[in-house]
Amino acid sequence: MSKQDYYKLLGAEKNATADDLKKAYRKLAMKYHPDRNPGDKEAEQKFKELSEAYDVLKDEQKRAAYDRYGHAAFENGGMGAGRAGSGGFSGFDPGANFSDLFGDLFGDMMGGRGGGQRQTGMRMRGADLRYNLEINLIDAYRGKQQKIQFTASVKCDPCNGSGSKDGSAPTECRMCGGHGKIRTQQGFFTMERTCTSCHGMGRTISNPCNSCAGEGRVRREKNLIVNIPEGVEEGTRIRLSGEGEVGMRGGESGDLYIFISVTPHEFFMREGHDIHCKVPIKMTAAALGGDVEVPVIDGSMAKVTIPAGTQTDDRFRMKGKGMIVMQSGGRRGDMYIHTIVEIPVKLSKKQRELLEQFNNLDGRGTNPKAESFIDKVRGFWAEMKE
Numbered sequence: 449m450s451k452q453d454y455y456k457l458l459g460a461e462k463n464a465t466a467d468d469l470k471k472a473y474r475k476l477a478m479k480y481h482p483d484r485n486p487g488d489k490e491a492e493q494k495f496k497e498l499s500e501a502y503d504v505l506k507d508e509q510k511r512a513a514y515d516r517y518g519h520a521a522f523e524n525g526g527m528g529a530g531r532a533g534s535g536g537f538s539g540f541d542p543g544a545n546f547s548d549l550f551g552d553l554f555g556d557m558m559g560g561r562g563g564g565q566r567q568t569g570m571r572m573r574g575a576d577l578r579y580n581l582e583i584n585l586i587d588a589y590r591g592k593q594q595k596i597q598f599t600a601s602v603k604c605d606p607c608n609g610s611g612s613k614d615g616s617a618p619t620e621c622r623m624c625g626g627h628g629k630i631r632t633q634q635g636f637f638t639m640e641r642t643c644t645s646c647h648g649m650g651r652t653i654s655n656p657c658n659s660c661a662g663e664g665r666v667r668r669e670k671n672l673i674v675n676i677p678e679g680v681e682e683g684t685r686i687r688l689s690g691e692g693e694v695g696m697r698g699g700e701s702g703d704l705y706i707f708i709s710v711t712p713h714e715f716f717m718r719e720g721h722d723i724h725c726k727v728p729i730k731m732t733a734a735a736l737g738g739d740v741e742v743p744v745i746d747g748s749m750a751k752v753t754i755p756a757g758t759q760t761d762d763r764f765r766m767k768g769k770g771m772i773v774m775q776s777g778g779r780r781g782d783m784y785i786h787t788i789v790e791i792p793v794k795l796s797k798k799q800r801e802l803l804e805q806f807n808n809l810d811g812r813g814t815n816p817k818a819e820s821f822i823d824k825v826r827g828f829w830a831e832m833k834e
Contacts, residue, residue, distance in 0.1 A: 451519050454501035462515070466506065473502040572649065574601060574665075574693030574702040581706050583676060585713040589745050589771055591678035596706070601665040601693045607657035611664035611697040618653050618697075621646035649696075664697035674706055679721070679772035684708040716745055721781025723770040726788055727752075734758040734789040742785055744769050752785055759817070760789045 485491035513521035620626040624643035628650040656662030692702025737756035770781030
């Protein structure tokens with residue numbers, strides 16, 4: 449019986465990428481795996497055919513030969529046949545162990561590749577650390593140097609980070625044979641777990657340091673000065689290389705990441721590089737117009753000229769009075785003033801008399817928004833009555 453085309457068997461195109469082939473095979477292999485289909489001979493045969501196809505197509509040389517000669521590339525006497533070790537390709541062995549094949553596919557599910565690679569050293573890079581730093585908006589504008597304090601792993605001084613009390617060299621772990629992982633096989637699957645004796649390092653220290661118990665590092669309090677740049681934004685991440693956890697037994701240190709959060713300000717609200725500020729103004733100033741003094745984020749005061757008839761929520765732009773744009777050489781955003789017209793309270797007798805006179809002189813067009821609203825309401829009720 450002729451063999452089915454390997455690409456069709458996997459449901460893949462001839463120009464499929466290695467990742468496409470891997471995904472196609474993984475999906476079908478999980479479906480037809482004997483462990484999921486106990487006693488099903490057809491599923492077992494299908495699984496073997498799929499594995500044979502993928503074993504050929506995942507290898508660049510085998511795939512090239514298959515694309516050129518087809519199945520004949522792996523049959524004795526075929527166009528692409530050859531003896532093992534002489535540049536030819538051997539066929540797929542149906543009785544072969546599938547652990548390597550599944551290690552290639554599902555190694556990430558078991559903590560690494562299925563091959564159980566041997567570790568060559570004892571040094572392990574330290575973990576990266578995160579530090580959340582809260583600053584106010586003024587500090588975000590100006591920038592500053594901020595002292596931070598945290599607890600982290602640092603190099604053990606008595607053993608100089610080696611983990612050994614007497615400086616003796618580490619020896620191969622007896623439990624895992626230096627692999628750092630212990631492998632067990634169940635059916636077609638090979639399972640791996642980290643060696644509990646050497647903690648995945650492949651080597652052990654026979655005479656560990658009393659201070660660090662062989663790790664080469666101890667927990668200590670660290671003090672650092674962080675430079676906060678001008679114009680820093682909410683969520684900015686600052687990386688301090690090598691200031692994270694020290695690696696085990698002389699391993700490279702991780703990094704420290706400072707995450708900036710900016711607290712709300714009493715007067716100013718930031719929006720990108722711009723600053724917004726709500727400014728209450730007197731009713732008379734809003735009606736007559738004039739200059740209003742407003743605060744600026746740099747600590748100064750500035751005058752804004754508002755026109756007569758200014759209303760609540762009118763907005764006025766002050767160019768170049770906003771936040772410093774980070775790493776721009778001092779360029780700044782803009783500042784927007786949002787007016788809030790304040791109604792006077794605790795009126796004196798004279799003030800009340802004057803306002804009453806003003807009200808009596810009030811004519812059509814003096815308060816356009818109020819007049820427009822009343823007109824709309826009247827129109828609405830008139831429509832309801834019809």
